[in-house]
Amino acid sequence: MSEHRTTVAGVAVDTRHWIGGQRVASPRTFTDASPIDGAPIGEISRGTAVEARAAVAAAKAAFPGWAATPRAERARLLHAVADGVEKRTEELANVETVDNGALLRSHRRGVMPRVAHNFRFFADWLLTLEHEDFATRGHTNHVTWDPAGPCVLITPWNAPLMLATWKVAPALAAGNTVVLKPAEWSPLTASLLADIAAEAGLPAGVLNVVQGYGSEVGDALTSHPDVRRISFTGSVPTAQHIAASAAANLTPLSLELGGKSPLLVFADADLDLAVDLAVEQYDNAGQVCLAATRLLVEEAVAEEFTRRFVAKASRLRQGDPREESTDIGPTIHPRQVAKIDGFVRRALAAGARAVIGGHPGEGQYYAPTLLTDVRQDSEIVQEEVFGPVLTLQTFTSEDDAVHLANDTRFGLAATLATGDPERAERVTARLVAGTVWVNCFFVRDLKAPFGGSRHSGIGREGGTWSFDFYCDLKNTVTAPKGWKDHG
The missing domain is CATH 3.40.605.10 (Aldehyde Dehydrogenase; Chain A, domain 1)
Structure with missing residues (x-):
């Protein structure tokens, strides 16, 4: 230099x-x-x-x-x-x-x-x-x-x-x-x-x-x-x-x-599509303001969804972002790694369970993480982590799903997976978000309002x-x- x-x-x-x-x-x-x-x-x-x-x-x-x-x-x-x-x-x-x-x-x-x-x-x-x-x-x-x-x-x-x-x-x-x-x-x-x-x-x-x-x-x-x-x-x-x-x-x-966006998965959704959407939230090592970091899954399909999610997420390759085969790169700065790990450690201490990940890797890499057994009022659900950390909660009805989705101080985006167009219309009308994606994610047009x-x-x-x-x-x-x- x-x-x-x-x-x-x-x-x-x-x-x-x-x-x-x-x-x-x-x-x-x-x-x-x-x-x-x-x-x-x-x-x-x-x-x-x-x-x-x-x-x-x-x-x-x-x-x-x-x-x-x-x-x-x-x-x-x-x-x-x-x-x-x-x-x-x-x-x-x-x-x-x-x-x-x-x-x-x-x-x-x-x-x-x-x-x-x-x-x-x-x-x-x-x-x-x-x-x-x-x-x-x-x-x-x-x-x-x-x-x-x-x-x-x-x-x-x-x-x-x-x-x-x-x-x-x-x-x-x-x-x-x-x-x-x-x-x-x-x-x-x-x-x-x-x-x-x-x-x-x-x-x-x-x-x-x-x-x-x-x-x-x-x-x-x-x-x-x-x-x-x-x-x-x-x-x-x-x-x-x-x-x-x-x-x-x-x-x-x-x-x-910031955001703390939800991904709502209903039992009538294409589960493979829903899993693909969920795993996509690890993009850019989770450093995306729009990321749907809160997975809200209907109770009837939660076990099967989790099984498929773990199978797909486990195939992600984390490493040097210059390599074509890499799926997840590093976190931007050591301070950000420490911040992410602090969130996860406090969540685990409060009773959360790490289905995958839950720990940093070498250098500035943080393992893709999915946490379950989290309370709605917990820090890990309410605050933006800005890293490859997702939480999973279940719901039993549309009202329950919408309540959980809207129950944070944020409202940047939301993603919805359902096979019922009438349900999609009902639910999206009730979600507090600047952008809502239905059965897709991160489709953006510069003609559309964003915020x-x-x-x-x-x-x-x-x-x-x-x-x-x-x-x-x-x-x-x-x-x-x-x-x-x-x-």
């Missing part, structure tokens, strides 16, 4: 911030390590309020020009960014895998193509964004989406580039400028995105990337009076802190937070909902009379 640059999987990555179209170093750094083996992979510039203020100033200076850029030109540049992502898919996939430990095959086949799609989708949606004029007592109402200003986007470590661009793309398409703060545990692909955006021709200051810890740089960003929008994906406690920080300036927030209820978040993004958040909506009312003759 040379000063201000590291090489990861053969890819050179600049470890400095990207502010106003230039690389900016900080006096101090922090170490970024790979979850695969714990080895250090880069010394990253450690931002402070100084870099935060500089990035917001750069975004503010660039905003008038970018906001005035015609829609078609903004869309063209976002498509150029997507082109750059596609050209560097292999590099981005390899760097992301080393940096956050998710499967390389998933990054190649699904995640990085989705990154490019994020830019293309919102670029195209921008060109169709309109509201039909309507009349009020002969007056014409005309609705427009006006760029709001500099946006601070704070993103998590579990899907770094995909979740970052899910925010960056609509914010830029809307005509806003952006300060992106990636998670300190997985900052590298955000730096590569800055390179790609610059190569695509994005004007200086339109996209800025500031790295560092929330307490040192995040607070300075979220409390800045020139910031017009804040979007955050992460934990409830951090969101509460950000909301308090933003309150003084009344800065609008979009918060996508959570209760403590799982505030607001919805996707399609026009994204522009509603990232813009100031304006209604212009014009009288039918009063025009002077300019003929």
